[in-house]
Amino acid sequence: MAKTPTLTNKAANVGLRHRMLNPVAMLWQDGSARIGMIVFFLFAVVAIFAPYLAPYPPFESSLSEAGRLRRLEPPSIDHWLGTTTFGHDVFSQLIMGFRLAFVVGVVAALAVGFVSTLIGIISGYFGGVIDDLLMRLTDVALSIPTLPFAIVAVGLLGPSIENIILVITVLFWRNGARIIRSTVLTEREKIYVKWARTAGASHFHIIINHILPNVFRIVFLWITMSVAFAILTEASLSFLGLGDPTAVSWGQMLNTAFVSGSLRTAWWWVAPPSIALVVLISSIYLIGRGYEELNNPRLRRR
Amino acid sequence: MQSKSIVKWTVLLASFGALSAANAEELGEPVPPISLVYYAADIGIEHEQSARILSSEWAKLGLEFELQPIQFGTFVATINVGGGLEDMAVVAVGADPDRTDPTYWLSDSSACGERRNASKWCDEEYSALASLQRTQIDLDERIKTVNQLQNYHHEKAPWWPVTHYVYGMVWNSEKWGNISSPAPLAPHEDPVRPWLSAEPLTDDRILDWAYLEDVSGYNPMAEEGAVGWVRFVFDTFAKNDPSGEIVPWAAESWEFTDETNLRVKLREGMTFHDGEPVTADDAVFTLNKVVEIQPPAMAARLGNIANVEKVDDYTFDIQLKSSDSAFVPTALTFLFILPEHVWADYSGDFVDRDIVADNAVIGSGPFKFETWRPNEVHELSTHTAHFAAPKYDGVRRLALGQSDAISAALQAGDGDIATAVLPVAAMSDLAAREDHLDFIELPTHASQLVWVNNEKAPFTDLAFRKALRMATHNQRVGIEAFQGFFIPAGAGPVPNQLALWHDESVKPDAFDIEGARAILEEAGYGWDSQGRLHYPPPN
């Protein structure tokens, strides 16, 4: 193994790329993970092209020839999924909702991944007082009730996408940090790390070249799961009326249906965002599940 | 249709841009983006939609907007009374009974230094006139001043109305008859209609009111959120009438014996819920007590009372510090009578007293307090000895917390009547779907308003304000955000529902973007090649 600290950049890059693709290739072998990945990919495509796919601006009221609001209309040729109580096109809102779910999910998950990896590695690698301090901090963070905190924090900070992402990051780094730390603990004791250290490699070098690549799988899994947590949290907040009002999200669509008293009648308005949420979150759980099956040798099929 | 008009505007903007680009050196600084705040959806779903519609129209003047929803509580604290308006706000004010008097609109919301003057406009001449109207006891004289104020206000455009609210009421018409309209008052603010007039058609003699929120308590010195409900239990001296007049209630009559002395005569034969008679002693005790302790919730209404004195068993005098024509409509309809025998010996803080725990929820109102389960249900039973006692046994207020539960309750027959929270359009839909439900519209003086920060440029400029007002698309807001349940606002600050006070001769602007742009151009504003609005060039 890399005994000397003079690994070329190119080689390191190849190694990294290999490791980035590795989990995906590995997951492809698992049936349910494959379904999850395909669904996730399709949703991502819709999210990217959402503005081109949505036939109307999401907040544009549809008016009849006589100038009356076309409110709560069931699906028709004009409005594939009908209209809301404000005459907005449900289909357009649904499509734009893909985008918000992905923005919140991916940005928040990357932030969560970054913070938990940073804390997990520092804590696990250096140990001692730093570890103690960081783990006490994690204990505190773990005692914060998730949704109540999100409600209070967003209620106080004001509902915006930035604040929601911030709150999600503050909430979900904690479990990740713990898991990553324990992996780092075992990596740290590996023989090649000790060699590298005796060979005079800097801590930074060891972390980047030896520790990080080996905890990458765990980080990858944690980021994947965080996408689901983030989407779920955003949806719950939006459903409670604490979503960003300037963007369309599925939770917010349901909230508007709920507070306008349309839940019982406008199935075309309620069902699409519900189904989209369930399918997206489940697809991520399927990926996570497949990952677990593959990594736990005792669960693996023989 | 929509997209066509957008295209039209783009073309128009581009041509304007091309025109002014030639004179680019004559432009001042660009007008910076404007923050537009509005109530978040926790208090209703129409505000956000209104803000989107209005800002998209104003944007056609070459302006840019940043929309910012604020939770209702924070909004009121920081902007309505906190003086924290940054640029602009789209807000709504409710149909409170005391707002049937023009003082709220002309003075409280518009005069220099008033706590609720959120637009921060200050015009000394106007303010002096606003104080004057309050001291004019002669109605004709006062109306003259009020009209003058409306013209002045309209001319200066410190803030302006967009639409007025049409509330709704939906009820089970198989079980309840004679449900009468309280308009322009809101049903949850007025105990008389529809509540006291309702008649049961079956042997279910409890009226179940499916409502959203809880009441915060029964102590009338502390309660503000549900004044109407607490006045079911505690009688006021007078009541607002839908016609705009103030009619006798616990007081049989009143008259000014001189400029500052109001003689009030109580109705005879009233009793408290514990059977004791109501006398002038109780009224005098209550009024002098609240004047002494000045409960924060009541301070504004009490401010002008100097002293209260008993004349005989049913008559007393309220001495005012200065003559006050708004006293009867705002204070007599609000102040209440506590039983002296329940309160005289209480040594603690009156405002703080938990009267539910003390079994002291005793008034003389048409209903007696029975039970309260926080965030679930309040139950009152009929005080049969009351002069206006309803023909049924009691009323329950269900705190259901959400619209869906309210419509479910009405559909299933658990709720007999709903008056708010469920959007009016949803009430109307519900009644159209269900045979046993009836619906009426209640046009009110509740208003959606546009506030601008009169202390900050560009809103300090009258031409800019007038241009914005002309570009305020009332009709679109009414149809798209209020879903057709609205009354287009007239001109001036006093709502056109208040027939007695509203000055018909002031004419509202017709919505006109080109006209608005013309106003701006005349005032020296210009547009750059991107169509953005610039201040007039400095001289």
Place this chain on the structure above:
Amino acid sequence: MRAYLISRNVQSLFVVFVVTSIMFVMFRIMPSDPTAMLVDRGMPEEARQALLEKWGLTGTLWDQYLRYFGNLAVGDFGESFFYRQPVWDVLLPLIVNSLILAIPGLLLGALIGAGLGMVVGWSKRGGRIENIGIFVATIARGTPSFIVGIALLAVFSSWLGWFPAFGMGDPGDAAGSQRYFTFEFLHHLFLPLLAVIIFFLPENLLLMRSGVVESRTEDYIELVRAKGVSEPRVAWHAGRNSLLPLVTWLFPALAETVAGLIVIEIVFAWPGVGRELVLAVTRQDYPLAQAAFILMALLIVLSNLAADLTYTKLDPRVAYSRAKHG
């Protein structure tokens, strides 16, 4: 062992203290003035000061902080801005209402989930039962609880009309503790309870199934089978060992449920702590929101502690290793 217990308790206390402090600071640094919306216009400055004093909002932040903790130490959460009653009086019945939904929901969810997990775990590897079981459980796990609630309402209340849509009972029902023993109450409880069960079931199912699958490969199972024990009983043997982690998992799960109950309480208009928390936040009723939040955090800390202690009792090695590392 005792040293471990003591340090663990001190730790928990510390955590509660820090979480409470965070909440305190969060609520105080907000710009808005809580008296502004509580009082009518034209309130004299004196009266405003009196109000501020009453709510403990005078003095420096530090003074307020000390006062707040002084009061907390004697169990005083202060007075609700909205209800103008001691926070504790408002919250107590709501806590009961929340627990009455959370505890049976959790237990039933765990029981049914574990049972189904055993079936799925013991089914043929790669067979139809396993595939469908896992697939359905994963999707159920991916369904936000408000969507479960909306779906239940749509089907059982709106469409079929079998169950009431909101609240805990009919308005005219018995008051006090008696209300919990009426048919009406159970009738109202059913749908929200079902939502809580569905919230819990998949997690339990998957946990149990993993446990069973893992223990299937253990030697002793072969031994049990070799003794000629019937197949369901073998499954029970395999599953029994997976119950332990499940049991210790229940404590933290209870805390998460009470917190996660919020959206279910909102959808079904159930008068519980979670719904009150949301209302308190929108009403800016800080003392109430703060108290509800702190109680939820306390519940989490206590249940983590309980889980830890149970585990320690069952497996002393844990205490040793944790004392060393943790």
